[in-house]
Amino acid sequence: MKAYVAGVGMTKFEKPESRDWQYWDMVREAGGSALADAGITYGEVEQVPVGYCFQPSTAGQRAAYELGLTGVPVYNVNNNCATGATALMLARQLVEGGAADCVLALGFEKMKRGALGSGADGGDFSTSPVARHYGIMAARHGFEMTPPTAQIFGDAAREHMERYGTTEAQLAAVAAKNHRHSADNPYAQFQDVYDVAGILAARTVHRPLTKLQCSPTSDGAAAAVVVSERFAERRGLTGLVEIVAQAMTTDTGESFASGSCIDVVGQPMSRAAARQVYDRAGLGIEDVDVVELHDCFSVNELLTYEALGMCAVGESGKLVESGATTYGGRWVVNPSGGLISKGHPLGATGLAQTAELVWQLRGAAGDRQVPGARVGLAHNIGLGGAAVVTLFRRAG
Template identity: 55%
Template sequence: MDRVTVAGVGMVPFSTPSRSDSYDVLAEGAVKAALADAGIELDAVQQAYAGYVYGDSTSGQNALYRVGMSGIPVVNVNNNCSTGSSALFLARQAVASGAADCVLAFGFEQMQRGALKQHWDDRPSAFDRFDEVAAKVQGEHAGVPLAPRYFGGAGAAYCEKYGMDPAVFAQISVKARRHAANNPYAVFTDAVTVEEVLASPQIFGPLTRLQCCPPTCGAGAAVLVSEEFARAHGLRTDVAIAAQAMTTDTPASFDGDLTRLVGYDMTATAARQVYETAGVAPEDIAVVELHDCFTTNEVLSYEALGLTGEGTAEKFIADGDNTYGGRVVTNPSGGLLSKGHPLGATGLAQCAELVWQLRGDAGARQVEDVSLALQHNIGLGGAAVVTLYEKVG
C-alpha cells in the first residue's frame, strides 16, 4: 500500500441555512480552494468521491460540474454524519491501493432549519433499532428529536455511572466558542459562559440548546495523491495519512447501554486499529478534531479515543487537558458545536483543520509542536471513521 499524501485542502465558511448559498455553489468553492491549495487543475484528478446526506442522487456530479466536466468517475457517498470522512476513506483507499494517483474527496450540505428529521415515512427507518433501545431504557418522549434523545440519554447514563455533575457538559460549549473565536470559517464565535449555556432552553436530559450543534450549510474538500504523483508534479508532501479505520455497529450497540448506542464502541475500535497500525499511542497526539455533535458526545469521545481513562473525563476537563496549555487540544476549530455541522462537509472540514495544524498554517488557532493529528467523525446508523495524519520530513 502506497503512502497517501494530502496535497491540498479547502473549505468555505459555514453558515446558517437562512444565510447560505445553494449546495452546488458551496461545493464549487471548496473544491476550487482544495485544487488551488494543491496546485493542480481538475483535469489532473482521476476519481472523485462526493459526500452529502440531504440531496437527490448525482448531486455530487451536479456540484462538481460547476468546476468542470472532465469525465472522471464520481461516486456519491451517504453515511449520515460521517459522510465526509467516508468519502475521504474511499479516496484514500483508491490511492493507497494504486487504483488512482490523484483523487478528490469533497463533501457538502445544504441543510434545512430545525432539528434533523427523517424524510421517508413509507419504509423501514435506519433508526428503528435505536428508537426501540432508547424507548426501553428511558421511555417514550414524543416530540423530542431523535438525536438529542440518544445523545442526551447517553450523557445522563454517563453521569449516573461515574457520578459526574451534568453541569460539566456545559464547559464543552464554553471551550468550543473560545476556540471558534479564532476561526473565520466558524458560525458561532461569540463567547458564552457556563451559566448562559445552562440557562438556554432545555432540550433533553442534560442537554440545553447551546449544547447541541446547529443545522449548518457548508462544504469542504481534499486532494489525495500518491508520493510518486506528488514528486512528478512538484506537489507538497509534508502531510500524509498515517492510518485510517472505519467501523460499524456490532450487536453490543443495541444491548441497552446508551453510550454504546451512540457509537462509543465503534469509536474505540476504530481508534485502537489506527493506533496499532501507526504504532503510536494517544499520548503522542497533540491535536484532535472529534465529533462533538453534542457536548455529551465530546466527553464520551475523550474516553473512547483513549485521550483519558474511562470515568476520568471530568478531571480531564477540570485540569484543562482538553485545550491550549493542556495535554491535547480538542477541536481547535470550534468543532461541530461552534464551527457548525453540515453533515456531508464535516469530515472534510476536520481534515482541512488538521492539515493546516500540521503545516503550521492555523494562525491564532495553531497548536504548538504538532507532528500527529487525529480526526474522529461518527454517523449513527452507523459508521465511525478515525484518521491519523502525520507531518512528514
C-alpha cells in the same frame, strides 16, 4: 503506497437559508480552494468521491461538474454524519491501492432549519435506518416530544452522570471550550464566547443538554486532494500531510446488547476504530498533539475521550474540567470550535475536520494554531452506524 493530503479547502459554515447559494456553489468554492491549495488543476484529478445526505442521487456529479467536465468517475457517498470522512476514506483507498494517483474528496450539505428527524432523511421511525437504535433508547428511557437525536444523546449523558458522577457543569465545559475556540475560526458558523454558566442557562433541548451544547444544522462544503507519493514527487508538491492510518467500524452486538444509550450512540464503534488505527500506525494517543472529534452534542466529546484512550472510562468529565483538552493542556481538542460551534453540515463535517488538521500540522492555523503540532487525529461518527478515525502526520 502512501497517501498524502496535498490540498484542502472549505466554505464558511452558515445557518441554513442565510445565504443565496446552491450546493454546487459551495462545492465550486471549497473544491476550487482545495485544488489551488494543492497547486493542481481539476484536469489532473482521476476520481471524485462526493459525500452528502440531503440531495438526490447524482448530486455529486452536479456539484463536481462545477469544477470541470473531464469524464472522471464520481461516487455518491452517504453515511449519515460520518459521510465526509467516508469520502476521504474512499480517496485514500484509491490512492493506497494504486487505482489512482490524484483523487478529490468532496463533501457538502444544504440543510433545512430546525432539528434533524429520525435519520438523515427526517422520516418516520418505523422505516428509519436507525429505528433499532431509537428502539433501545425508548425501551430504557421512553420517548419524549423532543428532537430525537438530542434525546438519544441526552439520555446517554444522563446514564454517564448516573454511572460515573459526571456533572452538568462538566458537560457544559465541553461546549464552553469549543465556543471559545471558534472565536478564532473565520470558517465557524458561530464565533460567540460563552462561559459554563451561560451554557447552563441556555434553553434546554433535552435534559441535561442545552441549546449551546447541541450542534446546529448548517450549510457548507469542504474538500481534500489526496495524492500518491509518486504524484507528489512528479509535481513537486509541498505542504503534504500523510494519512498515516485510517479505520472505519460499524455497529456490532456490543452496540445493542447492554441496552445503554452510551453504546447505542457509538462509543464501542469509536473505541474499535481507534484501536485499529493505533495498531496500524504504531502510534498511540500519547503521540497526538491535536484532535478534531465529533462533538455533535457535548456528551459525545466526553464519550470520545474515553473511546480514544485519552482517559479511563468514567473520567472524561474530570479530563475536560482539568483543562487537559484545550490550549496549554495535554491535547487541543476541536481547535476549530467543533461541530457545536463551527457547525455541522453532515456531508462536509469529516472533510472540514481534515482541513483544520492539515492547517494545524502545516502551522497555518493562524490565531488558533496549536504550537508544534505534528500529529493530528480526526474522529467522525454517524448513527446507523459508522465511526471513522484518521491519523495524520506532517510530512518531512
